[in-house]
Amino acid sequence: MKTLDLLHRWIGGLVGLVLAVLGISGALLVHKDAWILLPHTSDAQVQATGAIAGTVERIMADPEVQPDMIMFATRDFGLNRLSFANGSGAYTSQAGDIVARWDSQWQRPELWLFDLHHHLFAGDAGETVGGIAALAGLFFIVSGILLWWRTRKTFEFRLLPKRLSRPAILRHHRDLGIVAAPLLFVALLTGAILIFRPVAALILGPSAPALIEASLKAPEPLSVAMAAQHDWHSMLSTARARFPEAEIRSLSLSRNGDGLIALRMKKSEEWLPNGRTTLWFAADSGRLIAVRDASRLPGTVKVYNMLYPLHAAKVGGLSYRVAMTIAGLALGLLGAFTSWSFWFGRRRLKASGIGIKLQGSPLPRVD
Template sequence: MALLDTLHRWAGGFVGLVLALLGLTGAILVHRDAWIMLPHAGDAQIQSTHVLAATTERLMSNPETRPQSVTFANANLGLDRLDFGKGAGAYTEQAGTIVSQWQTQWARPELWLFDLHHHLLSGDTGETIIGIAGVAGLFFVITGTILWWRTRKTFAFRPLPKRLSRPAIVRHHRDLGIVAAPLLVLSLLTGATLVFRPISAVFLGPGAPATIDTALQAPKGPKVALADHLDWRRMIVTARARFPDAELRSLSLPRKESGLVTIRMKRPQEWLPNGRTTLWFAADDGRLIGARDAASLSNVVAAYNILYPLHAAKVGGLGYRLVMTLSGLTLGLLGTLSVWSFWFKRPRPVKVRRGVRP
């Protein structure tokens, strides 16, 4: 037990600050659509095929100004978001008129906060660090629960420690942690699995990672360059005709050498904000190459697809957003105070004079 306690304290002293950062940024980001204060942000979502087709044609017709992707308005945000790459982007009202534009993500707090939460502002390396921190966080919850059991009779719930002394912080950390453990497991497990897909084998079965990779893989399309002029309107009409009950969520230009324009849609039974119902069109002439109906995915893949909505509070409305806000704030508090108590409130060693009994 002493070794477990030492591992818990030392690991927390080094990883706690990263977990605190993830918790606090996550608590803010679950509400990000609500604090985008721009004209038309409160407009009702439009899913008329005619309007979506006309807007897409307007945004994508000029090869010189077309964005790399368009994410269409949703029920909580009445603006389309354009991504031009390298941090540049814009918000438009749903007819395609720009209401805000930027050349760097630092101009929009919701963008750099998202990058901070998902990549620590350092790309794939930061994402890996976040995944490791998530796994470490699960270790803290498990070991913390084991260590709490021996002191369970002294349990007293307090939102904040009585004082900033080390004993008070340790007791608060222990008791608040056991109360928040279920929420922390939910946040940490979903987050770590989204970074490290092989973790899904723990709760979805040994073959889950391979099954998910295969199911979510795009079809092999022609390696062709993107044409200057495509019938964007026809793509939207084709997508809506194929899945008439689905919400149109995004359109993306080919990445690397895929040669495919991708349209993502969300069917009513899907929880994922942008859905997994997907259509792929050839980049040279706009012909339909393939389509995937999310309803046809296996139970394993369907279960994996609900991880992000659970992690980012994209389901359950305001009530669940508040629950995940509480989870993030608690993680931020536990992580911050654990680092503070470890590095700045450690007990000083007792100096014993020679020849004098302590």
């Protein structure tokens, strides 16, 4: 137990602040649709094929300023989001009127907050650091439960420490951690699986990463150029005929010269907010090239597609969003107080003279 205690303390001191950042940013992102204060955010979702086609035609009318992607409004957020190749973007009403524009993510809090949570402002390297922190968090949950068991009779739940002292912080850390452990386990495990293939293989089976990649792979690229104009109504009508009950979620133009236009849809049984049901059209003629029906994907891939909605609280309604908000805030408190007590708590005790007074008589263990 002494070795486990030592590992728990030192690893917590090293990655606690990263976990605090991930927790607080995640808690804020869960409610992103509610705190984006722009006109038309509360508009009812429009899914009529003709109406969406008209909006797409309006947005795509000028080939010089076509967005790379249109993300269509949801039931909870009434704006379309446009993404451009240079990193800029815009929100439009569902009629296609521009509501807000930005030249970089720093002009929109929801965008830089998303980058902070997913990449720590450091791209792929930041994502890897976040994944390592998630694995460390899983270790904290398991080791914390084992360490808490010794002092379970002194359990006392508090939202905040009784005082800003190291013993009080350690006790608060122990008891808050045990309460939040189930929710934190879900958040950290799903995050780790989404980032690291070996974790996906461990949880979903050795063949899972290859199966997921093959099942979600786009068709082979086409050697065709993007046409200046398309019959968007025909494409959307083709998609609606294939999947009449599915939501139209996003439209992506040819990426990296692959010669494909991708239209994503969400069937009712899918948890992913943008679905995995996808139709690909040729970028020159608009002819249908391939179709992926998410309901026909292998079981392992369906389970994998559930992980992000579980992680980001995109399923389960308000009650689950509140639960994951609590998990994020708890992770923020645990990480922040852990870092403070590890790096500054001992120093503060010594500076106050308590360290000298208690020489030869160490503080009682509270964790």
